[in-house]
Amino acid sequence: MLITKGYKYRIYPNNVQAEYINNIFGSCRFAYNHFLEIRSNEWKDHKKSVSYTDTSRMLTLLKSEQEYDWLKECDSMALQESLKDLDRAYRNFFAKRGKYPRFKSKHSHKQSYRTRNQNNCVRIEGRYILLPKIGKVKIRLSRYFEGRILNATVSISNTGKYYVSLCVEEELTPKCNAGGIVSIDMGISDFYTDSDGHRQENPKVLKKYEKKLVREQRKLSRKVKGSKNYEKQRLKVAKVHEKIYDVRTDFLHKESTILVSENQVIGIESLNVKGMIRNHHLAKSISDVSWSRFFSMLKYKSLEYGCEIVSVPAFYASSQICSCCGYKDIEVKDLSVRSWVCPVCGISHDRDVNAAVNILNKTMMLISTV
Numbered sequence: 001m002l003i004t005k006g007y008k009y010r011i012y013p014n015n016v017q018a019e020y021i022n023n024i025f026g027s028c029r030f031a032y033n034h035f036l037e038i039r040s041n042e043w044k045d046h047k048k049s050v051s052y053t054d055t056s057r058m059l060t061l062l063k064s065e066q067e068y069d070w071l072k073e074c075d076s077m078a079l080q081e082s083l084k085d086l087d088r089a090y091r092n093f094f095a096k097r098g099k100y101p102r103f104k105s106k107h108s109h110k111q112s113y114r115t116r117n118q119n120n121c122v123r124i125e126g127r128y129i130l131l132p133k134i135g136k137v138k139i140r141l142s143r144y145f146e147g148r149i150l151n152a153t154v155s156i157s158n159t160g161k162y163y164v165s166l167c168v169e170e171e172l173t174p175k176c177n178a179g180g181i182v183s184i185d186m187g188i189s190d191f192y193t194d195s196d197g198h199r200q201e202n203p204k205v206l207k208k209y210e211k212k213l214v215r216e217q218r219k220l221s222r223k224v225k226g227s228k229n230y231e232k233q234r235l236k237v238a239k240v241h242e243k244i245y246d247v248r249t250d251f252l253h254k255e256s257t258i259l260v261s262e263n264q265v266i267g268i269e270s271l272n273v274k275g276m277i278r279n280h281h282l283a284k285s286i287s288d289v290s291w292s293r294f295f296s297m298l299k300y301k302s303l304e305y306g307c308e309i310v311s312v313p314a315f316y317a318s319s320q321i322c323s324c325c326g327y328k329d330i331e332v333k334d335l336s337v338r339s340w341v342c343p344v345c346g347i348s349h350d351r352d353v354n355a356a357v358n359i360l361n362k363t364m365m366l367i368s369t370v
């Protein structure tokens with residue numbers, strides 16, 4: 001079976017290449033915004049919808065105009081990909097999965113562009129990666145892969161580091177799992193609690209960095225926007241963010257591999273993505289983002305290990321129901337209640353373990369009905 005997998009690497013463009021890359025970021029943003037305006041206006045003025053193919057044809061015409069001559073310098077596949085992104089944003093909007101597409105700004109959006117691997121134009125050669133229009137760029141190949149590169153996304157972080165993410169199609173090599181059955185209840189103080197009563201803590205070093213982040217952000221808020229010191233401090237904040245992200249990613253990879261290698265079935269609570277976006281509580285929103293990253297890691301790794309991930313609907317009040325007799329104790333809804341005794345069957349529960357066992361019970365029901 002063929003699967004697609006993502007690989008992200010740091011790249012080290014020289015000054016000339018970096019300038020080219022930055023120009024492509026700008027050109028792609030221009031194409032996105034230009035056609036967003038056209039599509040919006042056509043809809044507003046004539047109730048006419050413009051398709052991806054229409055925009056692609058208009059782009060070719062645009063390139064032949066002298067005023068837009070500079071577009072020819074750009075990686076043409078990257079421009080097409082940004083038109084596809086725009087089209088996807090529209091389709092998400094019409095399917096009520098997303099907001100109306102907005103203009104991309106240099107400051108509020110992540111700077112990146114995606115290009116396709118057509119006729120092997122994106123490839124690894126020794127310590128270099130070949131990218132269309134950019135040429136051979138030095139790459140740090142931290143992980144090896146065997147397979148066909150489908151596309152490449154070049155990006156720059158807030159701290160000025162360049163990366164390339166490769167989407168690779170590769171043959172799945174099946175691995176064995178140890179055959180366990182478990183379910184996990186995600187938490188904020190602990191990362192998760194499983195139905196066997198095991199608590200997986202968050203990495204300790206993360207707390208240190210999160211405190212540092214608060215401190216550095218406070219300093220930033222006292223600096224004058226646009227000043228040299230502000231820029232220095234902004235870079236400091238971005239570096240701590242980056243560190244937190246890296247530590248988290250390592251942790252999520254490690255934990256997801258352990259779970260899929262040990263179990264045949266893993267029950268998880270499905271996440272309410274819409275609810276997550278509305279949540280403004282910082283700690284919660286950070287957890288939410290890493291939970292969905294964690295779940296997607298579990299899902300793709302489960303293919304390799306032949307294990308099944310079962311999503312239990314989130315409205316299922318997992319913490320309030322006695323996992324032993326099924327009695328619902330609404331007083332447990334209060335998050336400060338860490339342990340409770342079921343008034344009906346008399347069993348004492350740890351809040352999180354009970355929730356995990358409930359997810360497990362539900363998981364077993366869902367499996368047996370399939």
Ligand SMILES: [Zn+2]
Binds near residue numbers: 324326347
């Ligand atoms: Zn009970």
